[in-house]
Amino acid sequence: VIMATGHAQADPMLDKAAADPANWAMQAGNIENHRYSELKQITSENVKDLQVAWTFSTGVLRGHEGGPLVIGDTMYVHSPFPNKVFAINLEDHSMIWKYEPKQDPSVIAVMCCDTVNRGLAYGDGKIILGQADTTLVALDAKTGEEVWKIVNGNPKIGETNTNAPHIFKDKVITGISGGEFGVRGHLTAYDLKTGKELWKGYSVGPDDEMLFDPEKTMTWTDGKMAPVGKDSSLKTWEGDQWKIGGGTTWGWFSYDPETNLVYYGSANPSTWNPKQRPGDNKWTMSIIARDLDTGVAKWVYQMTPHDEWDYDGVNEMILADIKVKGQDRKALVHLDRNGFGYTLDRVTGELLVAEKFDPTVNWATHVDMKTGRPQVDPKYSTLQNGEDVNTKGICPAALGTKDQQPAAFSPKTGLFYVPTNHVCMDYEPYQVEYIAGQPYVGATLSMYPTPGSHGGMGNFIAWDAGTGKIVWSKPEKFSVWSGALATAGDVNFYGTLEGFIKAVDNDGKELWKFKTPSGVIGNVTTWERKGKQYIGVLSGIGGWAGIGLAASLEKSTDGLGAVGGYKELARYTELGGVLMVFALPDSVIKQTTVAAK
Amino acid sequence: VIMATGHAQADPMLDKAAADPANWAMQAGNIENHRYSELKQITSENVKDLQVAWTFSTGVLRGHEGGPLVIGDTMYVHSPFPNKVFAINLEDHSMIWKYEPKQDPSVIAVMCCDTVNRGLAYGDGKIILGQADTTLVALDAKTGEEVWKIVNGNPKIGETNTNAPHIFKDKVITGISGGEFGVRGHLTAYDLKTGKELWKGYSVGPDDEMLFDPEKTMTWTDGKMAPVGKDSSLKTWEGDQWKIGGGTTWGWFSYDPETNLVYYGSANPSTWNPKQRPGDNKWTMSIIARDLDTGVAKWVYQMTPHDEWDYDGVNEMILADIKVKGQDRKALVHLDRNGFGYTLDRVTGELLVAEKFDPTVNWATHVDMKTGRPQVDPKYSTLQNGEDVNTKGICPAALGTKDQQPAAFSPKTGLFYVPTNHVCMDYEPYQVEYIAGQPYVGATLSMYPTPGSHGGMGNFIAWDAGTGKIVWSKPEKFSVWSGALATAGDVNFYGTLEGFIKAVDNDGKELWKFKTPSGVIGNVTTWERKGKQYIGVLSGIGGWAGIGLAASLEKSTDGLGAVGGYKELARYTELGGVLMVFALPDSVIKQTTVAAK
Ligand SMILES: O=C(O)c1cc(C(=O)O)c2c(n1)C(=O)C(=O)c1cc(C(=O)O)[nH]c1-2
């Protein structure tokens, strides 16, 4: 139920489209980031019969993240750079229109983790595309014609875009990438009708630029919420370092109409060499809740103060009304890169749960629930071990126990289905100088499967966010870099880097798998048309985990350390770019329907 | 039955592999170029249930011609430039090895009709790859290691390779591309064991370089076979023009162990401006039969003397023992680009049948059966109309009633299943100068669907080569640029440029279709593994018909005139490069097996 308490006007077109489970009208299925569908033609009984219904090549190689949108008879598919957009007629799979922006390809060199794009947004009769070069363009959903176009950043200083713009009410919300280039992150709201900038909230810097109210912006302090106070960010940086301090905003955003708050995370502080930036580096690595209308932060919580491992805090915030430690809560659930699964009260920002969602996480022993700070194990502190020292065996690796691959929440089971990494690293920080538009990394990394474990680099897990416990964990050979889908049919889907799409039941039992053309880092989606439920996923290896293949890198420590760890991938898959669509055969649907009666 | 009458040693490995219908050991399924399989698990009854079994992205975009080879548990897949080769373990679809040659990408600019490659050859434990840059490389089939490597031409003067090498006994046979660059074509035999050149027969030039014996090389003359005589080629060219005279050999080759003859066709004379090269331009546009051991031509037949329309004669020669005009014949059947379907006696070279396989062919009224020459309609003679005059409404267009897309022959029905074009053109020749390595075309073309017909640009037809009659013709929106497959299950397959793979019964009734990721210009193949019959096809738009998409060309007359004609393709498909594999669901196979008992 959407209750407009803020001043923003709801977008009736989007609200209507999103309310119908036959559509998949936003990247996460809903504004709460559930990636859950009420559709249940495909069940744990019949999913074994799932078949490929049709396919569509985007004509682009490299990593295909995000997924298609489906609104009525039209599907909207996007591609990585050069960020093509296709409107596909679902009747005959021909193209209604296609759009290909002209972009300076030099932007590719300043994209840290492949030329990915996490998808389109739909609202007010428009399709919003965030181009790699930070151009945000609104296309007429019917014709593909440009309605408005603005520029959100400057690739010449390393600012790029990979995030999916999100439409909440009358606003388009977008972030910015470039933490590996010293970009100072911000979340920005544009007017959906005109593209006019409405507000911009930086992650770091002076209060007014962060839209932080020293008195009213709250944070978890000594076991309760308290105002952040004046210069809460500036105080945690040395001199002007915040100006190249990172805290980019390249992940997923969610929105609660009741609180009128937008929830998202900020990424790592720049550089990766912690020695060079003393202090907590606030508010990098933080969950931030901002008023949709004004952008003012209502509350904030920093997960990894003074990051020493590149544990960006951008992973999605899932808004769920669940029991937490026995009590009904309006919760925000966030499975962070640092390996802790956090549950907060999304209204107040109170910290409720913070537990490891991979037991092998070792950089911190636990999170102190009073201060909210992780207790760092000095053995794995790249700061304490110092510059030019290779700290070995840190778990998780820089790409975290989970990276951008979004989890799904099933209101039916109350559980979170989480695609995870099971990777550790060696990390050697070194002195680096900031030069605008050049990498500002300052660390050499090697990654490898978690030692002494099942040998694989990933798990697909079920997470109980109310207690902070792993319910089950299904090992995978490689990181599960694809977004999950949970359904009312008691089947959960995800893709693998080798290229499988898999279905598991609510107990994690594998029921079906299919080998798609390339590795899967897209997010699984579902929709219905003419009485048939479809499952869709983009197949196309890449992203950080697949950067070796995507960018033809061979040195183990290249690709920010990912190349060596994932080198075996080359035995399983090649680049691609294909939307795969699945459905049950008519005969099975008939049986299912009969059985249901 | 293979009877070795020549001196060449049979290759037992290939013979054994090819004899087993569970394999698909050569591009055409057999040396007679049948593209027919004895497999019949998939029938006209159950083909409607065909489903995608697995998929594999090659990581390369642009036109994917040819098809995979299957030998036992291993599949060998190739790609267009850069001509990757993958050995795939059919048990788990992982790669056993992959090979990627380093080639100077400047070769792309001298490939007339996309960066296609028509596939690999298997024999003597080796996989033979013909690279775009004319390097011919033998790889160890088990390890992918290079066994030998030779160079067959020089891209700097426009010599390139797109043809599939063919292995006949102990030899690798390959041709050369570059007719649009004044390349003088030749067929060359290399030793399968060592890569040593054994013989080379040019299409045009002095007798000794053509390996023509003035007394023993025969041709159809006044209703019977007679020796070609001395200087049979030189006499039909002005001065040295034969040196840049074309007659390239980029098509398919076949072999009859009984006659020990290799059969193939030669392409157009260069330039496309007929005024600049008076004479019959022998032996361009010809069917040539050469002794496998010596390369000496036993007979030759020119289909289009003094070409004025670019009707390359390279289409495949299908060797079939059929009734021709009531008499049992060892026939050679050739559906030529010029729109005539030819049936010859493959032992003697006698002309038996020459009839239009598209009734709208208009450039010639008929073939004079005594002289073997087409009777040109002066209205469509680009020579008679002259330079800088646009001759309009010529049917077929330059890409012919059929281009490289190979037909299938079913010994069961005795019919040929032929993918065809249904396209006409305007053709305006102009003066052009030869500059080595530069296009030597000399004509501006426009292409369009055959006027006054069904509106589409293609047909899939059944052809009776014994009588020269179309048995049925199934219209298609675009040219059928994919190779056909006929099966003992009474189902015939082909792909379409929009991206469908289709199955029709022996009467041309469409039984099934599936939308693959991209347009299909690959050739459909079939094999069996663990009791299951599979159908495979490469999906990836390109080739001459798809050059607008493949090379991002937009001007109508670009791409040698193909861009305008096929511009609507952009509404249906994007570039891709995916192997699609299909099979029946287990439940259907069980039913079929039960029913068969
Ligand atoms: O700091 C940044 O600005 C930034 C940007 C991105 C991005 O935009 O893709 C990634 C990361 N960091 C990053 O740390 C990371 O692990 C990552 C993975 C991926 C991906 O798509 O696979 N992108 C990014």
Ligand SMILES: O=C(O)c1cc(C(=O)O)c2c(n1)C(=O)C(=O)c1cc(C(=O)O)[nH]c1-2
């Ligand atoms: O004259 C030549 O050497 C030559 C080469 C090729 C080739 O190698 O692909 C084609 C042609 N000509 C040609 O005329 C033609 O229609 C054609 C179509 C295609 C194709 O793969 O779609 N190649 C070629």
